[in-house]
Amino acid sequence: MKQVGCTPYARETQEMKDIYDGPILEIDVLSISFFTRLREIPAVMDFSVKVMPGEAVGLVGESGCGKSTVALGVMQDLGKNGRITGGTIKFKGRDLGQMSVEELRKIRGSEIAMIYQEPMASLNPAMKIGKQLMEVPMIHQGASEKEAYDRALQVVTDVKLPDPKRILDAYPHQLSGGQQQRIVIAMALMSEPALLILDEPTTALDVTVEASIVDLVKDLGRKYGTSMLFISHNLGLVLETCDRLCVMYSGEAVERGSIADVFDEMQHPYTQALFRSIPLPGADKNSRPLVAIPGNFPLPHERPPGCNFGPRCDYFEAGRCDQGTIRMRPVKGNDRHETRCLRFEEIDWNAPLAAAITKDKGMIGDVVLKMEDLKKYYEVSANALFGKSGETKVVKANETLSFEARESETLAIVGESGCGKSTFAKVLMGLETATAGQILLDNRNIESTPIERRDTKTIADVQMVFQNPFDTLNPSMTVGRQIIRALEIFGIGKTEADRRERMLQLLDLVKLPRAFADRMPRQLSGGQKQRVGIARAFAGDARIVVADEPVSALDVSVQAAVTDLLMEIQREKKTTLLFISHDLSIVRYLSDRVMVMYLGHVVELGTTDQVFSPPYHPYTEALLSAVPIADTRVKKKHIVLEGDIPSAMNPPPGCPFQTRCRWKSQVPGKLCETEVPPVRRMADGHQIKCHLSDAKFAEMEPVIEIAAE
Amino acid sequence: MGLFILRRLWVMILTALALTYIVFFLTNLYPNLEKLAKSQGNFRMTDAQVETYLGNRGYLQSTPLKYAQWLGVAPGWVITGTDGETRARCAAPGAAAETATTFCGILQGNWGFSTVFKDGVGSIVATRLALTGKLMFWVMVLMVPSALLLGVLAGMREGTRTDRALSTVAITTTATPEYVSGVILIAVFSSSAVGLKWFKGTATSAMENATFENFFLPVLTIALYGMGYIARMTRASMAEVMTAQYIRTARLKGVSFPNIVMKHALRNALIAPFTVIMLQFPWLLNGVVIVETLFNYKGFGWTLVQAAGNNDIELLLGVSVVSVFVVLVTQLISDIGYVYLNPRISVS
Ligand SMILES: Nc1ncnc2c1ncn2[C@@H]1O[C@H](COP(=O)(O)OP(=O)(O)OP(=O)(O)O)[C@@H](O)[C@H]1O
Ligand code: SF4
Ligand code: SF4
Numbered sequence A: 001m002k003q004v005g006c007t008p009y010a011r012e013t014q015e016m017k018d019i020y021d022g023p024i025l026e027i028d029v030l031s032i033s034f035f036t037r038l039r040e041i042p043a044v045m046d047f048s049v050k051v052m053p054g055e056a057v058g059l060v061g062e063s064g065c066g067k068s069t070v071a072l073g074v075m076q077d078l079g080k081n082g083r084i085t086g087g088t089i090k091f092k093g094r095d096l097g098q099m100s101v102e103e104l105r106k107i108r109g110s111e112i113a114m115i116y117q118e119p120m121a122s123l124n125p126a127m128k129i130g131k132q133l134m135e136v137p138m139i140h141q142g143a144s145e146k147e148a149y150d151r152a153l154q155v156v157t158d159v160k161l162p163d164p165k166r167i168l169d170a171y172p173h174q175l176s177g178g179q180q181q182r183i184v185i186a187m188a189l190m191s192e193p194a195l196l197i198l199d200e201p202t203t204a205l206d207v208t209v210e211a212s213i214v215d216l217v218k219d220l221g222r223k224y225g226t227s228m229l230f231i232s233h234n235l236g237l238v239l240e241t242c243d244r245l246c247v248m249y250s251g252e253a254v255e256r257g258s259i260a261d262v263f264d265e266m267q268h269p270y271t272q273a274l275f276r277s278i279p280l281p282g283a284d285k286n287s288r289p290l291v292a293i294p295g296n297f298p299l300p301h302e303r304p305p306g307c308n309f310g311p312r313c314d315y316f317e318a319g320r321c322d323q324g325t326i327r328m329r330p331v332k333g334n335d336r337h338e339t340r341c342l343r344f345e346e347i348d349w350n351a352p353l354a355a356a357i358t359k360d361k362g363m364i365g366d367v368v369l370k371m372e373d374l375k376k377y378y379e380v381s382a383n384a385l386f387g388k389s390g391e392t393k394v395v396k397a398n399e400t401l402s403f404e405a406r407e408s409e410t411l412a413i414v415g416e417s418g419c420g421k422s423t424f425a426k427v428l429m430g431l432e433t434a435t436a437g438q439i440l441l442d443n444r445n446i447e448s449t450p451i452e453r454r455d456t457k458t459i460a461d462v463q464m465v466f467q468n469p470f471d472t473l474n475p476s477m478t479v480g481r482q483i484i485r486a487l488e489i490f491g492i493g494k495t496e497a498d499r500r501e502r503m504l505q506l507l508d509l510v511k512l513p514r515a516f517a518d519r520m521p522r523q524l525s526g527g528q529k530q531r532v533g534i535a536r537a538f539a540g541d542a543r544i545v546v547a548d549e550p551v552s553a554l555d556v557s558v559q560a561a562v563t564d565l566l567m568e569i570q571r572e573k574k575t576t577l578l579f580i581s582h583d584l585s586i587v588r589y590l591s592d593r594v595m596v597m598y599l600g601h602v603v604e605l606g607t608t609d610q611v612f613s614p615p616y617h618p619y620t621e622a623l624l625s626a627v628p629i630a631d632t633r634v635k636k637k638h639i640v641l642e643g644d645i646p647s648a649m650n651p652p653p654g655c656p657f658q659t660r661c662r663w664k665s666q667v668p669g670k671l672c673e674t675e676v677p678p679v680r681r682m683a684d685g686h687q688i689k690c691h692l693s694d695a696k697f698a699e700m701e702p703v704i705e706i707a708a709e
Numbered sequence B: 001m002g003l004f005i006l007r008r009l010w011v012m013i014l015t016a017l018a019l020t021y022i023v024f025f026l027t028n029l030y031p032n033l034e035k036l037a038k039s040q041g042n043f044r045m046t047d048a049q050v051e052t053y054l055g056n057r058g059y060l061q062s063t064p065l066k067y068a069q070w071l072g073v074a075p076g077w078v079i080t081g082t083d084g085e086t087r088a089r090c091a092a093p094g095a096a097a098e099t100a101t102t103f104c105g106i107l108q109g110n111w112g113f114s115t116v117f118k119d120g121v122g123s124i125v126a127t128r129l130a131l132t133g134k135l136m137f138w139v140m141v142l143m144v145p146s147a148l149l150l151g152v153l154a155g156m157r158e159g160t161r162t163d164r165a166l167s168t169v170a171i172t173t174t175a176t177p178e179y180v181s182g183v184i185l186i187a188v189f190s191s192s193a194v195g196l197k198w199f200k201g202t203a204t205s206a207m208e209n210a211t212f213e214n215f216f217l218p219v220l221t222i223a224l225y226g227m228g229y230i231a232r233m234t235r236a237s238m239a240e241v242m243t244a245q246y247i248r249t250a251r252l253k254g255v256s257f258p259n260i261v262m263k264h265a266l267r268n269a270l271i272a273p274f275t276v277i278m279l280q281f282p283w284l285l286n287g288v289v290i291v292e293t294l295f296n297y298k299g300f301g302w303t304l305v306q307a308a309g310n311n312d313i314e315l316l317l318g319v320s321v322v323s324v325f326v327v328l329v330t331q332l333i334s335d336i337g338y339v340y341l342n343p344r345i346s347v348s
């Protein structure tokens, strides 16, 4: 029955695939709303975009601007309360909105495929990978089990997974995040769709894994001639993957054009502000600080009249920008370049950044914190479910960590998941005790004093700002109260009034209006919550603040403001900042020294300049190459690491990086595989843990070069 | 897998030992023994007489020792009483103490003697358990498929009218305890009050020869109660699974709705209710006590009531041991099934 029903259709689509040469996807003045009990939420308004065959179009914007809604609108899968309220979505000239459920079902998965953010969640946990893949051709092409299996095998090989047969026979949880994402990609490519929609496909992945996935998607897109709609909040990533770009703000497209036009000749104030708020090479925290976009993103039902960006726009003109609807208008001279700004022709786009206030660099003072051969091993039972009996395994989360940090210094700790960054932070905070080695805080040993036994002074001195501002605040306590609690713990202020006064000062310090003291956390935006987190950390005049990815959960436009705030407080209070991050752009922007970690080892340590220029540790080199940079002038060396990060439970012998190192063959003998490399002093204060000879180090070329203008 | 089961069995035996010890301890509290002495001997015994009576029959030994004897790991007592007669724990009723074996506990198959039924506990438990087994079997046959069907249908499209209607039914049935639903069912279907004399109000005849007519009402009474609960669990689990990302993936792959439900959602949705079904067992045993008494079906639950009501210590102990094992075995099955259904838990 299925066979009979499918075959003619397959032929028909095959013909369609061949003869159609207009735009693959054409979204025209699309509006989408969600209907809740309270109100209608217009998530997308007046949105148009066109994707030509073989073209990759990027969709960029901040969280909540409606990117995913557009994608799901194309898939006609808006859920119970979402509805298209205007406009059309045409796929190969046919209106998707007019199609019957059955017609849609035939297009989904065979002609349009979608990949979304969390790979683990998009695979059925109780179904073998092979079966999930084989389903696609079996539904759409009426393939037999055998044909489907062969196809699955071929596609899994195409996405460069090792041992395809074994993988087809595995369950999703048996694969790593990167492998799962490859499977999701494979699934999308099973029937060679004409259009692939990728909704933040790499956000959950590590940078080096992200780089290899992006590479793969680009390759496959070329190989199969697939058109792509690539959704991302990362401008750098879009630059690397797409031909054209559409910038969204608050439900609308605000600028649209080719990558070159939008990146180099932007014609919308929001696009400009976005670029100024991300740390590009050349930005510097003292001489050329980032410019945060003032204000907050409007909620869909609270949009201002006229231009949505008006309240945050530097070029706002009352009486003009706040009236009527503003339409997209073409930019003369450029190919299909449009902008939604009334004043774009009047604005001098090349005007230099209004002389940013340059700030004096804080003087770096004495050593405050010193680590010597710090080790932290965890013992885990090999069999998690039926613990107790059976042998235990040792996870070496931190292996001989030695460094010192000075007053007013920012030391960045860089590395991917599982490299031991957070473990180190926990040991320093006293949430865990060290296995060996010592931590000296003002020459006092604190490595084996857990937090309950630390005196208030030590606790107040070493504070932490967490990654996720959403779950570190107590949801049922006002902001002011939470800060006062922290003050009580640190024993600051004699009376309640004292503490209240101090709390208000802290709010000033983190640039929050004093009225926020009486607000509940849920009434704050992500950036504001993170400010409260910072205020709390500085409540006891912390001297060392560990910031664990403090901005990675925040939107691009807010990140700049929060980073700047941290820097400013640091300058004022002479704080030692340990900045944990995987984002090398921001690290380069704000840190004085950088420590690169891999599988518990410090593989490189030096000043920012030393680490960001050759000679590199081979891992640093790959990491630098993997970070997408949103600047068309930047030329990067293309280094793609094979495979995944090994598990810390089961590290390779010898050099921790040897399974993925491209320089390994340059080391004579089997040294890399058998011996842990020694720490080598390259220059004053610059150390690298690697077996490479000095001659090889001298050969290294810079990864990032900025083409001269 | 073998090792896993072995380990589980070991845990089970330990649990069973602990639980039976507690029951043993409670039934052997002095007031209970005193009652026993009076009902076995005569009701006008003085306290001193009670003491000698109990002492002569080994009841006043320490509880752990008595427990060990009951289990059959310690030699049974042989006591030459104050009245000059020699009694032995292991002597058959009426036989001389000298002929008794050394060990006689449940391990040797000696479950003791029921004072109410005047029969060996072992044989009583066996026959009664078989009767209850029959009842439970039909309860499961009726309850599980209908509960799962109800739950899946309701959870498949959350918030629709079907969902609301089915959920109301499910809530009503769990909210009604067996003694209420049983009485209502009897009143409606078998008494002259309503006049629908479709079924019999007593299930005594079902013990030998179960027919639809005499067995349906007790089965339905127990099943209704458990059904609502399982259906609610299945519904919740199904509804959650239907909103999962991977269901969206399947939908956007072009899988048809029936196939989404059957191939993608069902297995995931059944993981949680499966455990619940197994955990329901102990609760159903509750219902069994009520329903068997109500319908005068002389199964395990009814026996339990009789034993407890008549201070029949040995029978009570036997019944407890068996109940503990029934519960633990269902747990074991539940664990194994869970591992089988959920590939994320692997057993080495
Ligand atoms: N099911 C829903 N019901 C009500 N409102 C919704 C629903 N889904 C999305 N929205 C709202 O629609 C707007 C656009 O959301 P959308 O998910 O498209 O944003 P996004 O750009 O993809 O953001 P992110 O980068 O965080 O993924 C948001 O304001 C969001 O709160
Ligand atoms: S229309 Fe006015 S407010 Fe809007 S972006 Fe242009 S200049 Fe700014
Ligand atoms: S020691 Fe060998 S494997 Fe390790 S980073 Fe250096 S060259 Fe690569």
Ligand SMILES: [Mg+2]
Residues within 6 Å of the ligand: A067, A068, A069, A199
């Ligand atoms: Mg999204």
